[in-house]
Amino acid sequence: MRLVVTGREGQVARSLVERAHARPDFEVVVLGRPELDLAKPETIAPALAIARPDLVVSAAAYTAVDQAEDEPDLAFAVNGAGAGHVAEATARIGKPVIHLSTDYIFDGGGERAYTENDKPAPRSVYGASKLAGEHAVAKANPRHLILRTAWVYSPFGRNFVKTMLRLATDRDEIAVVADQWGNPTSALDIADAILHLAAMLYGNKGFASFGVYHFAGTGETSWSGFARHILDTSQAFGGPYARVRDIATVDYPTKAQRPRNSRLSTEKFRSVFGWTAPDWPGATSRVVEQLLTRRISNG
Numbered sequence: 001m002r003l004v005v006t007g008r009e010g011q012v013a014r015s016l017v018e019r020a021h022a023r024p025d026f027e028v029v030v031l032g033r034p035e036l037d038l039a040k041p042e043t044i045a046p047a048l049a050i051a052r053p054d055l056v057v058s059a060a061a062y063t064a065v066d067q068a069e070d071e072p073d074l075a076f077a078v079n080g081a082g083a084g085h086v087a088e089a090t091a092r093i094g095k096p097v098i099h100l101s102t103d104y105i106f107d108g109g110g111e112r113a114y115t116e117n118d119k120p121a122p123r124s125v126y127g128a129s130k131l132a133g134e135h136a137v138a139k140a141n142p143r144h145l146i147l148r149t150a151w152v153y154s155p156f157g158r159n160f161v162k163t164m165l166r167l168a169t170d171r172d173e174i175a176v177v178a179d180q181w182g183n184p185t186s187a188l189d190i191a192d193a194i195l196h197l198a199a200m201l202y203g204n205k206g207f208a209s210f211g212v213y214h215f216a217g218t219g220e221t222s223w224s225g226f227a228r229h230i231l232d233t234s235q236a237f238g239g240p241y242a243r244v245r246d247i248a249t250v251d252y253p254t255k256a257q258r259p260r261n262s263r264l265s266t267e268k269f270r271s272v273f274g275w276t277a278p279d280w281p282g283a284t285s286r287v288v289e290q291l292l293t294r295r296i297s298n299g
């Protein structure tokens with residue numbers, strides 16, 4: 001089957017390409033700017049129609065969380081309206097869409113992992129724009145799977161794992177917030193889950209499990225716990241190392257407010273689709289190892 005993915009250089013798009021490589025049953029086509037620009041609605045339907053998808057994976061997004069506070073119009077155009085246009089164009093060619101969303105749609109006030117029944121209340125422009133996207137997607141295409149994920153990292157693009165490895169090359173100590181909790185998720189594991197869903201969708205004409213799902217790495221930690229694991233793993237593989245110092249959110253001022261608790265319960269995904277993500281520490285170690293090995297082999 002043919003998956004058409006928006007967001008050519010994005011972490012999820014590149015992970016899908018990598019994971020589908022060894023799968024003769026899947027062909028992955030990635031679309032990006034300029035031929036598909038979510039901020040230019042007129043580009044969307046033609047680009048998707050030409051690509052002839054069996055399924056569209058809507059993974060392109062405006063993901064610069066702090067910058068979005070200064071560019072709300074662009075963030076909403078891309079993450080809200082743009083996502084809606086992708087779903088609408090997909091509906092028009094009679095195909096289902098898998099759309100990626102985020103933990104940042106929640107306010108982070110609770111003490112337990114969020115379920116799909118909990119009420120979203122974003123505290124950032126990015127979170128609000130992604131919630132607008134969820135609504136637009138659901139309205140435009142009834143055959144939608146909205147996957148909310150969190151704290152995504154991978155060997156590709158920009159992410160927290162690569163930031164920590166970079167900072168550790170010229171620092172002895174990195175101060176990282178210890179009072180925001182969540183589920184680090186490898187984009188490679190998101191790609192595996194999407195291929196699993198795609199196979200279920202394609203193999204079952206009567207598939208009726210559309211809706212909103214949480215999918216994230218198994219287990220939870222704080223950003224500082226995540227950082228410590230990244231750097232301990234790096235040290236074990238002979239890569240850069242720095243000590244991690246726990247700080248509070250108030251000691252790391254940022255433009256956007258982030259949820260204190262953004263843990264996602266993945267129980268619905270597990271029970272409906274029979275699939276869970278690997279534990280976050282093991283998944284993180286594999287990506288750190290891959291990044292360090294590639295660095296050495298690239299000289």
Ligand SMILES: NC(=O)C1=CN([C@@H]2O[C@H](COP(=O)(O)OP(=O)(O)OC[C@H]3O[C@@H](n4cnc5c(N)ncnc54)[C@H](OP(=O)(O)O)[C@@H]3O)[C@@H](O)[C@H]2O)C=CC1
Pocket residue numbers: 006007008009010011012013032033036037038039040058059060061062063078100101102103130148149150151152153157158187
């Ligand atoms: N990263 C994370 O921690 C999390 C991400 N998500 C969601 O998962 C999805 C995938 O995230 P991820 O792979 O990390 O994202 P990335 O930031 O790695 O990639 C996003 C992609 O979208 C593209 N893009 C941005 N604006 C436009 C536009 N106007 N038209 C077309 N393409 C555009 C970017 O292009 P370019 O490279 O040219 O800028 C980039 O290739 C997104 O929906 C995101 O909101 C959810 C939870 C956590």
Ligand SMILES: Cc1cn([C@H]2C[C@H](O)[C@@H](COP(=O)(O)OP(=O)(O)O[C@H]3O[C@@H](C)C(=O)[C@@H](O)[C@H]3O)O2)c(=O)[nH]c1=O
Pocket residue numbers: 063064065102103104149150151152159160163174175176177180223252254258
């Ligand atoms: C780099 C750095 C960050 N931090 C803090 C800031 C913030 O609270 C937290 C994470 O910072 P980042 O800016 O890397 O992460 P952020 O961009 O907020 O990551 C989010 O991206 C969007 C796209 C999502 O959808 C979310 O799920 C989430 O992954 O760590 C430190 O405390 N020390 C540091 O040195």
Ligand SMILES: [Mg+2]
Pocket residue numbers: 063064065
């Ligand atoms: Mg960031």
